[in-house]
Amino acid sequence: MEEAKKGDWVQISNIILKAGSRAPQVPEDTQKCDLKMWVKGFLQEDAYVGNQVTIKTAIGRSVTGELCAVNPKFTHTYGDFVPELVQIQHQLRNIVFGGEDHV
Secondary structure, eight states, X not given: OXXXXXXXXXXXXXXXXXXXXXXXXXXXXXXXXXXXXXXXXXXXXXEETTSEEEEEOTTSOEEEEEEEEESOOOOOXXXXXXXXXXXXXXXXHHHHHSSGGGO
């Protein structure tokens, strides 16, 4: 188990609503899933991943939840490189600024 020390930047999670407790207008497949939140902040006590802990967020709010990551990384992406966008960028600069001198 990964250990975290007080003051480490961590991520916690909490279940906000259990499956079946969601609003009636929520789609059926969504009704079958828990509504979960993730929050990042500074750990307030030494702990192991999976423990219930308290963190202090970047704006100073205290939140309690299950420790799920230490030094969490970003996992999102904007996708693969699209070569056509480079051509569009050059064309747009020519239209807006009137030539290659402004590239």
